Amino acid sequence: DADVTQTPRNRITKTGKRIMLECSQTKGHDRMYWYRQDPGLGLRLIYYSFDVKDINKGEISDGYSVSRQAQAKFSLSLESAIPNQTALYFCATSDSQIAKNIQYFGAGTRLSVL
Amino acid sequence: SQQGEEDPQALSIQEGENATMNCSYKTSINNLQWYRQNSGRGLVHLILIRSNEREKHSGRLRVTLDTSKKSSSLLITASRAADTASYFCATARRDSNYQLIWGAGTKLIIKP
Numbered sequence: 001d002a003d004v005t006q007t008p009r010n011r012i013t014k015t016g017k018r019i020m021l022e023c024s025q026t027k028g029h030d031r032m033y034w035y036r037q038d039p040g041l042g043l044r045l046i047y048y049s050f051d052v053k054d055i056n057k058g059e060i061s062d063g064y065s066v067s068r069q070a071q072a073k074f075s076l077s078l079e080s081a082i083p084n085q086t087a088l089y090f091c092a093t094s095d096s097q098i099a100k101n102i103q104y105f106g107a108g109t110r111l112s113v114l
Numbered sequence: 115s116q117q118g119e120e121d122p123q124a125l126s127i128q129e130g131e132n133a134t135m136n137c138s139y140k141t142s143i144n145n146l147q148w149y150r151q152n153s154g155r156g157l158v159h160l161i162l163i164r165s166n167e168r169e170k171h172s173g174r175l176r177v178t179l180d181t182s183k184k185s186s187s188l189l190i191t192a193s194r195a196a197d198t199a200s201y202f203c204a205t206a207r208r209d210s211n212y213q214l215i216w217g218a219g220t221k222l223i224i225k226p
Contacts, residue, residue, distance in 0.1 A: 042202055042204075043214075044216075048213070100206065103157075105157045107155055
């Protein structure tokens with residue numbers, strides 16, 4: 001089984017709909033991240049969480065919200081989806097005990113907003 | 115904002131040849147990491163080099179870091195078809211809790 005699991009893997013939705021992307025991990029890491037990837041661009045950080053009670057905005061948090069339900073679970077919500085949120089979304093984890101921030105990624109969720 | 119810029123954006127070589135990708139960044143860093151992404155899949159960490167290191171090896175990978183030029187290179191020797199992927203550099207800074215700032219990536223194609 002994958003250490004970092006994202007669901008769903010693919011999602012098509014309509015403009016204005018609320019959707020949730022979920023991430024769970026079995027690595028025991030305290031830190032979790034949500035990124036967005038657009039074609040030809042690197043990853044952009046949406047939100048990150050250093051533990052259950054510590055959630056921070058990243059570079060592009062507008063239009064997104066997150067919830068850290070447990071150390072192992074971190075979900076990303078689009079309150080009212082819009083077409084320019086069509087992208088590949090990745091969840092990642094890291095261990096704060098290792099001060100290098102090597103990150104471990106899920107397989108991604110491909111989201112299309114029509 | 116992206117810290118890293120990678121060069122070239124795309125690279126196509128014959129199997130068996132060496133592939134070199136470059137990454138430049140803008141601010142001081144604690145470490146620089148390289149990741150691989152197979153088409154549409156999650157990223158996989160390849161190698162990390164600390165700011166006080168100049169060169170590091172891992173199997174067929176060789177990474178160099180020049181902090182005076184704020185640049186790094188990734189060399190893949192004796193390339194294989196399975197090396198076809200996109201390669202990303204990411205920099206970490208201590209003063210930003212080691213958050214990673216990503217480059218746009220180099221798409222590498224290995225021709226059989």
